[in-house]
Amino acid sequence: MKPTIRDVAKMAEVSxxxxxxxxxxxxxxxxxxxxxxxxxxxxxxxxxxxFARGLxxxxxxxxxxxxxxxxxxxxxxxxxxxxxxxxxxxxxxxxCNTDRDKERLLSYIDAFHEKQVDGIVFASDVLYPEYYxxxxxxxxxxxxxxxxxxxxDIPCVEIDDEVAAxxxxxxxxxxxxxxxxMIGFNHDNSISGPPRYDGFVRALNEFGLEHNMEKIKFANxxxxxxxxxxxxxxxxxxxxxxxxxxxxxxxxxxxxxxxDRNIHVPGQVxxxxxxxxxxxxxxxxxxxxxxxxxxxxxxxxxxKIHELLSTGSVxxxxxxxxxxxxxxxxxxxx
Amino acid sequence: MKPTIRDVAKMAEVSxxxxxxxxxxxxxxxxxxxxxxxxxxxxxxxxxxxFARGLxxxxxxxxxxxxxxxxxxxxxxxxxxxxxxxxxxxxxxxxCNTDRDKERLLSYIDAFHEKQVDGIVFASDVLYPEYYxxxxxxxxxxxxxxxxxxxxDIPCVEIDDEVAAxxxxxxxxxxxxxxxxMIGFNHDNSISGPPRYDGFVRALNEFGLEHNMEKIKFANxxxxxxxxxxxxxxxxxxxxxxxxxxxxxxxxxxxxxxxDRNIHVPGQVxxxxxxxxxxxxxxxxxxxxxxxxxxxxxxxxxxKIHELLSTGSVxxxxxxxxxxxxxxxxxxxx
DNA sequence: TCCTTTTTAGAAAACCTTTTCAAGGTGATT
DNA sequence: AATCACCTTGAAAAGGTTTTCTAAAAAGGA
Numbered sequence: 001m002k003p004t005i006r007d008v009a010k011m012a013e014v015s016x017x018x019x020x021x022x023x024x025x026x027x028x029x030x031x032x033x034x035x036x037x038x039x040x041x042x043x044x045x046x047x048x049x050x051f052a053r054g055l056x057x058x059x060x061x062x063x064x065x066x067x068x069x070x071x072x073x074x075x076x077x078x079x080x081x082x083x084x085x086x087x088x089x090x091x092x093x094x095x096c097n098t099d100r101d102k103e104r105l106l107s108y109i110d111a112f113h114e115k116q117v118d119g120i121v122f123a124s125d126v127l128y129p130e131y132y133x134x135x136x137x138x139x140x141x142x143x144x145x146x147x148x149x150x151x152x153d154i155p156c157v158e159i160d161d162e163v164a165a166x167x168x169x170x171x172x173x174x175x176x177x178x179x180x181x182m183i184g185f186n187h188d189n190s191i192s193g194p195p196r197y198d199g200f201v202r203a204l205n206e207f208g209l210e211h212n213m214e215k216i217k218f219a220n221x222x223x224x225x226x227x228x229x230x231x232x233x234x235x236x237x238x239x240x241x242x243x244x245x246x247x248x249x250x251x252x253x254x255x256x257x258x259x260d261r262n263i264h265v266p267g268q269v270x271x272x273x274x275x276x277x278x279x280x281x282x283x284x285x286x287x288x289x290x291x292x293x294x295x296x297x298x299x300x301x302x303x304k305i306h307e308l309l310s311t312g313s314v315x316x317x318x319x320x321x322x323x324x325x326x327x328x329x330x331x332x333x334x
Numbered sequence: 335m336k337p338t339i340r341d342v343a344k345m346a347e348v349s350x351x352x353x354x355x356x357x358x359x360x361x362x363x364x365x366x367x368x369x370x371x372x373x374x375x376x377x378x379x380x381x382x383x384x385f386a387r388g389l390x391x392x393x394x395x396x397x398x399x400x401x402x403x404x405x406x407x408x409x410x411x412x413x414x415x416x417x418x419x420x421x422x423x424x425x426x427x428x429x430c431n432t433d434r435d436k437e438r439l440l441s442y443i444d445a446f447h448e449k450q451v452d453g454i455v456f457a458s459d460v461l462y463p464e465y466y467x468x469x470x471x472x473x474x475x476x477x478x479x480x481x482x483x484x485x486x487d488i489p490c491v492e493i494d495d496e497v498a499a500x501x502x503x504x505x506x507x508x509x510x511x512x513x514x515x516m517i518g519f520n521h522d523n524s525i526s527g528p529p530r531y532d533g534f535v536r537a538l539n540e541f542g543l544e545h546n547m548e549k550i551k552f553a554n555x556x557x558x559x560x561x562x563x564x565x566x567x568x569x570x571x572x573x574x575x576x577x578x579x580x581x582x583x584x585x586x587x588x589x590x591x592x593x594d595r596n597i598h599v600p601g602q603v604x605x606x607x608x609x610x611x612x613x614x615x616x617x618x619x620x621x622x623x624x625x626x627x628x629x630x631x632x633x634x635x636x637x638k639i640h641e642l643l644s645t646g647s648v649x650x651x652x653x654x655x656x657x658x659x660x661x662x663x664x665x666x667x668x
Numbered sequence: 669t670c671c672t673t674t675t676t677a678g679a680a681a682a683c684c685t686t687t688t689c690a691a692g693g694t695g696a697t698t
Numbered sequence: 699a700a701t702c703a704c705c706t707t708g709a710a711a712a713g714g715t716t717t718t719c720t721a722a723a724a725a726g727g728a
Contacts, residue, residue: 015678045471047447052714054385055683071410095429113381137379223616252616282557282586349708386684389713
């Protein structure tokens with residue numbers, strides 16, 4: 001049986017109140033007793049019971065993180081950042097991978113509710129009304145990371161997807177490309193799909209390249225879909241010389257397709273990705289891409305939910321972090 | 335304030351015992367009251383408090399998972415498998431990423447202890463005495479996944495690394511390669527380093543290729559290290575035509591190096607990886623590799639800790655799962 | 669020395685749930 | 699009609715901790 005505060009009290013020959021005080025307000029206990037208690041705690045390897053504590057504090061000192069796809073390296077970075085922040089702030093972290101499954105997500109919220117997590121970070125996914133209703137029903141505060149909501153007024157941390165996409169496309173244009181395609185996220189099940197599309201469109205408009213407006217295919221988060229989308233794009237528009245991909249994984253899928261078609265990247269076609277995953281430097285060719293401050297996004301999200309929990313509100317509701325274009329080997333002047 | 339069982343009882347005009355019974359043994363409550371209670375639960379969005387429950391059951395219905403590197407896609411698979419098993423078995427999962435840091439790992443064990451996790455799965459890492467001592471000190475049962483311990487008698491689930499490595503090297507030999515190198519894990523901070531090395535050596539011995547015995551460089555888990563190791567390997571032994579890499583990430587590092595040196599894979603050098611990560615089909619060329627049943631390893635690990643928790647012991651202590659060589663594009667006949 | 673103030677420590681209540689125990693009520697059996 | 703068994707329900711204890719309240723002891727002042 002795990003030792004309880006009673007066992008410690010008995011061994012140190014004091015009351016349980018004194019033991020509790022040694023742990024929570026040591027200065028109120030005389031040194032001799034304090035030392036006896038500390039010694040007893042160590043020999044018994046006593047660890048206070050989080051259940052009993054939680055019952056009193058009505059806090060679990062635990063945060064929940066909901067991510068859509070653990071096999072996407074993007075979230076590894078978010079997790080690392082968030083976990084580091086949690087350590088700093090004294091929280092434990094409960095990570096749940098929804099595999100983009102609504103039912104599963106909803107049942108994870110139930111689990112969070114039951115486990116009384118103090119707050120939830122919701123990553124990169126559309127905040128559907130069902131989610132929102134459930135979350136507020138559970139009275140669990142939450143923030144969004146790499147996401148936002150126009151419908152509801154929820155704190156969030158993200159980059160400016162529209163500007164980032166614009167920057168990427170502008171870069172391709174300034175490289176001299178005139179025939180530019182895009183592989184984007186479906187608009188109905190992604191949060192960054194529309195703004196990145198908007199950025200693409202704005203760049204085309206600004207540089208008088210409206211004839212590319214149709215050269216878009218949408219894919220569903222994964223390599224294989226991007227490969228397929230690239231196939232459709234290049235079958236329909238064989239004269240494309242540059243592709244803006246809204247994810248590094250899409251860029252890899254596109255490049256793989258081009259490779260299979262014996263089209264050289266960046267010799268014949270330039271490709272720029274998005275995210276700057278660790279993979280983007282491992283891939284051949286190394287990807288030109290928009291770098292997101294992934295780790296920092298996770299870190300800030302944790303800080304933000306902490307701010308919300310401890311002060312009841314957040315200073316800046318919609319927080320933007322900086323992106324950066326990183327030029328590597330998958331792009332070249334036309 | 336979150337509603338408690340009292341609020342439900344009051345709304346349904348029954349005692350709290352009845353509410354509890356509706357949740358835990360519905361058939362013992364007459365239908366009319368039961369329905370009233372169920373209705374009250376729904377309108378209040380009542381969720382029983384896991385703290386109070388844990389206090390009584392002395393169980394948290396939570397498992398802990400310790401992984402060394404969340405940025406390694408290998409663990410994404412383990413997590414998915416384990417999470418699915420947890421859902422089936424009624425556990426929540428607490429994932430902690432140690433970044434291969436001893437201190438951090440130890441402090442995560444403390445956190446697990448305090449949160450009263452029922453059991454821990456320890457992934458792919460050496461079970462150092464400090465870890466072992468701490469774990470038994472906390473009286474938390476645990477199992478190993480993709481790992482084992484010769485020193486201590488701990489249940490584990492893994493593949494047969496020695497045989498898997500042997501199979502990979504044998505494959506290269508049967509392709510006609512005579513000059514074979516290897517990029518391995520350091521033996522002192524990896525669990526699969528030694529057996530995979532042994533498999534390499536056994537294959538060489540068996541086919542009379544002992545002259546390759548020295549053609550080994552060790553790397554430290556990451557792409558960059560493998561790139562560097564490949565550099566050393568090929569500088570020292572420029573006539574190598576095949577490389578056995580003990581991780582897909584090493585294979586990618588090696589291939590990147592060769593690419594930079596303008597050595598064609600598989601034209602001039604064959605490379606085989608290990609793990610069959612999702613990346614191995616995204617890389618160019620697609621990797622020939624040893625497939626581990628990663629998802630299943632995670633799944634089995636959860637089942638195993640559950641077995642240990644519910645029956646007090648485990649039927650097969652050291653469990654081996656099947657690996658499989660998958661031939662793709664990074665290898666070719668000599 | 670005696671009274672007041674401060675410091676220290678123990679007893680008990682509270683947090684929320686499950687479960688045991690006992691009691692009241694119903695229906696069936698004799 | 700009386701007894702018995704069973705079904706249904708509520709009261710109360712238990713689980714481990716923190717915290718409030720109270721009491722005792724120590725320290726300080728007159």
